Each structure stands twice: as structure tokens, then as C-alpha cells.
Amino acid sequence: MSVSPAEQTPAADAAATLREATFVRLRVHGSGAAVAAAGVVGRALRTLDVPFRIRATDDPDTVANDDVVAVIGLSDADADLELDPTDAVSVVRELGVDPDPVVALAGFHAAGETPDDDTELAGAAADAGVEAGPGVAVPTGDLADGLAHSTLVHAPFSADRERAQATLAELSLPAELDADARRRVASLVAIDATGGEATARAATAVERALGPETTPNGPFETVGGFADVLDATVRESPGTAVALALGHDVRDAALDAWRDHAQATHAALREATTGRYERLYALSCDLSSPGRLATVARLARDFRSPEPTVLAVGVGAAALVSTGPAGLDEDLAAAASDLPDASATGSPSEATMTFDSAAEPSDVVAAVREVRR
Template sequence: MSAAGHPEENRSRVAAALTDAEFVRLVGTADGDALAAAGLVARGLDAAGVPYQASLAAVPDSPATDADCTVAIGHPAGDVVVVDDSLAVEAANIVTEFAPEAVDPELALAGSICAGVEPSGRPLERADLDRRPGVAIPIGDPIEGLAGTTLLHASFSGDGRAVEDVLSTLDAPDDRELASLVALSAIEGAPPRAAEAVERALRPYVTDRFETLGGLADVLDALARTQPGTGIALALGHEVETAAIDAWRAHGQRAHTALREADTGRYDGVYVVRIDDASPALLGTVARLCFWYRSPEPIALAVTDGGAAAVGAGVDAPFRAAETALGGRVLVRDTHGVATFDGTISGFTAAFREAL
């Protein structure tokens, strides 16, 4: 059963499957959109009185057999499969079928930002958010916020002192001046697509939780990749803001530092970032930042021994070829791919390049 293809009928069938179950497993991919979607479905199940368990993984395992219904969020291995441009918005549409009062429109919109989808439609109407000039960060301090955000990558990213130095060139900047400075810094020396990417971090929607909608999205994505338990608690509305910001800050710093210090190689069709001893969670963020802000090629591949992540059109075939050559497990959704395997950086890179 899928939540895609024939939206109205499928959503009703999915809603019935969830509310008829005695126990539901929610299994999502380790990214902010899937985390938000899992949180929305979990809130609906709470409202309906249906027990559940939620988990996230970079490449989820085959579903356990102890649940009446397994919901696969962002991957194909489940009784119910939630797939869409934004998993969170589709999850909100499903939950609206059986527990509309449980839907948090801000959470759905934050998930859509994680998926690279512009907030729109019914969730945006329900949220009724104002927009302001500036940059989407999850805290009020612009120095710490710009150092930690993974919505963009610039010369100062990951380094609070570097942010201070850049901001010192302005005399008490207002939000518009700050946004202009950030935009110019992000596109300097970057591929043309950076201009599109940085727009998503500007003129944010204002929220009570984490300052901006984009800031909430950034925190969700960091938690999904590094502390999924805390992420699920946050998506359920629990007060874990301090732990969430700590995890977000640490993840952002690691990702920016890894991208800046990694050994890189440019090949026909792919830009490779080689990182020693990195988790799949870190690789996914590095690959995304590299694609939008550093890669001169149409695909960015971040790889370490035993793991890889890539962003760009046409990543499916090379990932499948590498899976065949090295074994392991692969998950590809749209222009994003992730793999775990028993092999080396050079072995995966060679298999990936050969299949391009």
C-alpha cells in the first residue's frame, strides 16, 4: 500500500490501516523530512490511541514482523510506504484523514524545507506565519547561528571567530544587510546553483520554536542524522530544545570542517570528497553542502571506508553498480543516495565512477 499515486484514495486507505492496527512501527530514513513525517504520524497515532514505535536509519533494515502495520517513510520496505516530494507534508495529509487536530503545520513545513521544497499549500495556510528579512537560523545569536547552520556553506561556516570577522565589516547590520552579506559570501567561488540554494536560507518564516522555520528544519535534519531519539522527542513536542541545539551545533561544525579539510577529486561527472572515519549521517550533510556550494560537477559524492552519500541527478545507477560490486546496502530517493558497504574509499569511488 502506498501513500502516493492516487492521493485521496490512498490516504484514506493508509489512515484506515493505521487506526485499525493494534501496534504500528514507523521506520524512517535518517533525514529531517522523514523525522518530521514520523513525528506527524506518531502524533496522529497518539490521538487515535494506537501504540507505536518509531526509528530512523540511514539505510533502514527490512521491517520487523511484530507489528500489525509497518510504515516505511522515505524507503520501500513496509506495509505502508510514504513517498512524496515532501514526506512530512504527505504525512500531514494522511493524519488529517483520522486526527486533524494532531497535525502540527509548522512541523510539516519544516520537513518540506529539509526536502528542498518551498513551503506552500494547506500547511502554510494553517500555520499563518510571518516572514521577515534575514537568515534562517534556529537561535537568536547571529554569530553562533551562522557558524552552525547547514542551510548554506561559506568561508565562515563552522567557525564562530570567522563569522565575527565577517560581521565586523558591517556597522550594526540590520537583517537585510546580514542577508546580503551571507548571500554574497555563499556564492563566492561557488557553482551557479549556490545562488538558488542560498535563497532558501533567506527571508525566513518566523516561529516561536527555534526562531525560524528554516532553523527548525536545520535542527530536525541534524537530529535525524546524529540523535534520532532526541529528534523524535522534539517532533513529538517534548521540551528538548537545549539538547537539540547542542546536537545541531556539533553536527554543523563537523560537516563544514569535513568539507573544508577533506581530500577532494574532480572527475568527469562527479566531484568526490574523501573523508576518513565519517558516519553515514555526516556524509549525507557533506554531500548536500558540497553539491550546492562546492561541486563543479553535476554529482557530489562524499565517501569513507564503509559508507557513502551522493547528491545529484542520475545517482541511482552508479549506486546500484557499486552495491553489486561491493555488496552492502543502498538507498536512493530522487537525487539523493546513501550506501553502507564492506569496502574502501577507493573501491567504492572506482565502482561509482565506472557506472557513470
């Protein structure tokens, strides 16, 4: 569950608690923004020789009396600290540690935010070789691979590497891409992602994949690509995502998880049965992973849904997303009370639910519609 501003621990207070801790248990929401924030905080704790453990899960941990329990992107009345993912940079600065600029920027990108007023972070990023330019935000140097498996966009080439390769071939790109070639690729992506079945919202959503910041000294080609890999990987293999955010050499494993996530979610979105209701767009597919369903719902919201809120229902799981904070965590929690063996978690703008796999999708849709009346 996301933390409201009134509940979040101020950066200075959080730093004071972390600095004096004998052991820190960080529990983070399963999103790219939260796991990147955990990486920023974890690296700072490592610098200060403060022992810690990070788990990307909504489930509480068993703790000792003297442990400091911190949650990122979640709400937990029993936690010592509750942090919003975008506060991680401020917290580590209060600890007297410079945040890793590439991981920090990836976290902001995953959160859909741009820290334009943070000149210190911008300077550190520039020193690290980060540079904005034309093109698309993909994690790999292989553009066909990057486009086919990006979950920043949904387009005809998504989850189809051969089609992505054929689409790029039509541009007759040079072996070494110059600025003009990168602009042409960006234009192609923008056109493909906003044409056909795409809704008007796609024109804004596709911007996340354009005008990338390159990261020559980072684990991936661009900041946006790094964010995409973190967001996909934490939903497929949480341990790998945590290791990646902390700077361990798990690039290949993370890219494998990213590709698997993209293949599953884009295919599910294409094959889903859909229904439109007042301010709600519902999809039914055969996925059973709440994390994958959350990505399906987000892609539908950004590129296919005529309504602001999207419910993706799978086998024993569902995800609800919206264009802005709309009390979705409370809605799914209320809907869960009407379904067998159901429980929900999440934030006001993205929530997931698990329930008895024998439940009919129509029953889940009806329960959500009832609480949203």
C-alpha cells in the same frame, strides 16, 4: 530507498489503515523531511490514542502479526504503508486531525518544497504566529551561533563562530534587529556563500537560508532553522530527532547534535581531497558516518561542485547526491556488489553505502564511475 509515486499509499487508504491499527511501527529515512513527517503522523496517532513506535533507520524491525508497519521516505515490500514525507499532512487530515503547522512546514522546508497552494496550512501557521520576513533561517537567537553551525549554507564563517561574530560585527547591527538590519545580514550571507570558490549553483542554494519564517511559539527561531536542526540531528542522534519531531523537550540536546554535525561536515568539506570526472565530483575525507557524508556531499553539490552529482567517500562509508532524481540508490547498490562487505540504501537523489573500512577511496570512486557510465 525513496518511494516512487506509483508505489506510495494514497492518503485516504493510509489513514484508514492507521485508524484501525492496534499498534503502528513507523520506520523513517534518516532525513529531516522524513523525521518531520513521522512527527506529524505520530502526533496524530497520539491524539487518536493509537499506540506507535518511530525508528529513524533503514533497517527493518521485528514486528508482531497484528502490527501495522509504515515506512516514510523508504521502500519496503513487506510494509503495510509506504509514504512520501510530503504526504504526511494529507494523511493526518484524512484521520480528522489538524497537523502541527510548524513541524509540517519544517518538513516541507527540509524536503526543499514550498506548500504555497495549501491555504489551510498557511492559515494554521499564521494562527500559530508564523510570519515571513527578511533575514536568515537559523534556529537560535544568537546569529553568530546560527550562521556558524547552519548546514543550509557553506561559507567562510561556517563552523567558525568567532569568524561569524567578526563578520557580523562589521555590519554594526543594533541590539534589537529591525527589518533593515535583518536584510543586511541576509545580504552578507548571500554574498559570502556565493563568492570565492562557490559555483554558480550556490546562488540558488543559498535561498533556502534566506527570507525565513519566524516561529515565536516554536522550539526554534525559524522554520528553516527547525528543518536544519531536524536534518542534522537525525544523522547524529536519531532518537533525539524523533523526540524533537514529536514535541518533547529535547531542544538543548538537538542543538548540541546540530552543532557537532556542522562542525564535522563543514571541516570535512574544506579538507577533502577532490577529483572531477564526467558529470561526477568526488571527495575523499576521514568521516565514517554515512549521515555526515551525505551532508558533506549535499553541501559540495550546492556550493562547490562543478558537476551535478557528488560522491563523498569516507572510511567505510560513502554518500552520493545529485541535483535531481538520477537513480542513485540503484547506482550505489550496483557499485556495492563490486566492493567488499558493502551495502547501500537511499533514494534516487540521495543514497549512502557502507563497505569494508580497508577499501581504498579510489576503488569506491571507480566502482561508482563504472555503474554510472
